[in-house]
Amino acid sequence: MAASDAIIQVSDLSGGWDEKLVLKDISLEVKRGKILVIVGKSGCGKSTMMSYLLGLNKPWKGKVIFDGQDIWESPEVLEKCRRRWGVTFQSGALLGNLTVLENVMLPIKEYTDVPHEEMELVAYSKLETVGLADFADSNPLEISGGMQKRAGLARAMALDPEILFFDEPSAGLDPVTSAQLDELIISINRSLGTTIVIVTHELASIFAISDRVVMLDPEKHGIIAEGTARGLRDTSDDPRVKAFFGREVVQAAEGRS
Numbered sequence: 001m002a003a004s005d006a007i008i009q010v011s012d013l014s015g016g017w018d019e020k021l022v023l024k025d026i027s028l029e030v031k032r033g034k035i036l037v038i039v040g041k042s043g044c045g046k047s048t049m050m051s052y053l054l055g056l057n058k059p060w061k062g063k064v065i066f067d068g069q070d071i072w073e074s075p076e077v078l079e080k081c082r083r084r085w086g087v088t089f090q091s092g093a094l095l096g097n098l099t100v101l102e103n104v105m106l107p108i109k110e111y112t113d114v115p116h117e118e119m120e121l122v123a124y125s126k127l128e129t130v131g132l133a134d135f136a137d138s139n140p141l142e143i144s145g146g147m148q149k150r151a152g153l154a155r156a157m158a159l160d161p162e163i164l165f166f167d168e169p170s171a172g173l174d175p176v177t178s179a180q181l182d183e184l185i186i187s188i189n190r191s192l193g194t195t196i197v198i199v200t201h202e203l204a205s206i207f208a209i210s211d212r213v214v215m216l217d218p219e220k221h222g223i224i225a226e227g228t229a230r231g232l233r234d235t236s237d238d239p240r241v242k243a244f245f246g247r248e249v250v251q252a253a254e255g256r257s
Contacts, residue, residue, distance in 0.1 A: 086156030088165070165197050213228065
């Protein structure tokens with residue numbers, strides 16, 4: 001693969017929490033402009049992997065290279081990288097003492113010195129992108145859970161990031177709202193060319209939005225499968241992979257019962 005195809009390269013990464021090994025000798029690439037979904041059962045290291053990709057924790061060994069540069073080269077490099085990323089959280093993580101618009105303005109205030117009026121215009125345009133322009137002056141507690149997640153996405157997009165990271169974006173949402181969020185993520189990826197990395201266990205979302213899937217396993221402390229969602233479902237001989245993606249058949253049957 002040409003270096004220009006990968007915006008993030010992880011090489012020989014190992015790490016964990018306290019003295020417990022979670023990930024061992026992980027190497028993977030995040031392709032520029034694509035949607036990568038990280039999956040696996042509980043305890044496999046999805047959140048740990050995300051923390052390393054985001055530079056929230058330093059791995060025990062190995063490197064995370066963003067756009068050709070080791071993110072841990074220096075504190076200054078890490079800070080510059082973080083300004084080029086957008087992050088969303090399961091709950092939306094909005095501040096209840098601010099309006100929806102003011103929440104979206106927070107990254108702009110922190111990282112730029114543009115006039116207040118320009119901050120408002122940029123934040124409002126992001127709310128328009130996620131379909132929340134009419135709720136700019138609302139308190140986050142006054143809008144639904146799905147709308148809170150979209151507001152969190154608008155805030156993550158405030159600085160026009162090259163990569164958006166999602167942690168369980170569909171958690172707590174009903175199937176219709178979850179599907180609408182999936183469509184929004186796909187729209188952002190296709191219209192803006194934003195690279196997207198998602199941690200999720202929701203099969204419907206995995207099949208709907210992913211270009212590529214990486215599956216982690218807690219016993220191996222690493223990657224046991226990589227490919228398209230349908231390719232892994234239809235061709236893998238690994239019983240762990242078959243069990244994970246086989247839930248689609250079970251859920252479909254339950255839906256008809």
